[in-house]
Amino acid sequence: MIRYALDTTVLLRWFALSNESDTANALRLRQEHLSEKIELIILDQSLYELIHLLKESAKYDPELIGQALDSLTYMHITLVPYNPAIAKKAAQIAWEHGISVFAAGPIALGAQLRCQAVTCDEVVYRKVATLPWTALLSRLNF
Amino acid sequence: MPRVNIMLPDDILEQMDTLAREEGMNRSQLIRTAFLVFTQVRSENTEKIQRQEDIQRAMELQDQLRQTAGPWNPQEFIREKRQVP
Numbered sequence: 001m002i003r004y005a006l007d008t009t010v011l012l013r014w015f016a017l018s019n020e021s022d023t024a025n026a027l028r029l030r031q032e033h034l035s036e037k038i039e040l041i042i043l044d045q046s047l048y049e050l051i052h053l054l055k056e057s058a059k060y061d062p063e064l065i066g067q068a069l070d071s072l073t074y075m076h077i078t079l080v081p082y083n084p085a086i087a088k089k090a091a092q093i094a095w096e097h098g099i100s101v102f103a104a105g106p107i108a109l110g111a112q113l114r115c116q117a118v119t120c121d122e123v124v125y126r127k128v129a130t131l132p133w134t135a136l137l138s139r140l141n142f
Numbered sequence: 143m144p145r146v147n148i149m150l151p152d153d154i155l156e157q158m159d160t161l162a163r164e165e166g167m168n169r170s171q172l173i174r175t176a177f178l179v180f181t182q183v184r185s186e187n188t189e190k191i192q193r194q195e196d197i198q199r200a201m202e203l204q205d206q207l208r209q210t211a212g213p214w215n216p217q218e219f220i221r222e223k224r225q226v227p
Contacts, residue, residue: 030204070200121217
């Protein structure tokens with residue numbers, strides 16, 4: 001089974017009504033996960049970042065945020081708790097490539113688990129494209 | 143260990159004895175092993191069905207939430223919040 005370390009930008013697509021092609025791909029990832037063709041993995045940090053983004057979007061009140069978190073519990077996604085090695089790698093990637101630590105976290109997770117780290121953020125991807133395990137969702141073959 | 147009597151058709155008993163011989167087991171060992179394998183497979187199937195029902199439920203909930211929240215551009219939003227230069 002192919003494993004993907006997901007950035008929060010991918011998770012966010014599950015909760016944002018948008019016509020972007022990324023949204024269609026993000027929804028397809030869920031379907032492939034349901035079919036057990038792929039395994040989705042996230043850092044626990046991503047949940048807090050997602051909560052923050054949903055709150056700040058002004059589209060989600062506490063009730064809706066609670067439902068969003070419930071849905072993620074039901075998704076059977078592998079959740080990786082704080083790990084010093086991943087955190088240090090994230091800091092290193094963020095520093096070397098000039099990206100946010102929040103964006104670097106899932107990339108470090110991919111490095112640690114030797115799986116592809118998937119983001120929807122083209123700006124971040126351009127900065128880390130030299131790291132061979134990184135992938136842009138719109139170009140992901142799955 | 144309690145002793146039990148069970149009734150089996152001749153053809154199944156013959157297959158059981160052949161299998162037991164091949165596996166180096168007696169009938170009791172074979173039946174115990176078969177039972178353990180059956181419960182393991184049953185448990186895995188139950189978990190798999192539960193997983194699929196959970197994920198379906200999650201996806202339906204997320205689809206409802208997307209509609210409730212209405213349109214917004216998540217990419218611009220997250221980039222701004224992450225303060226990527």
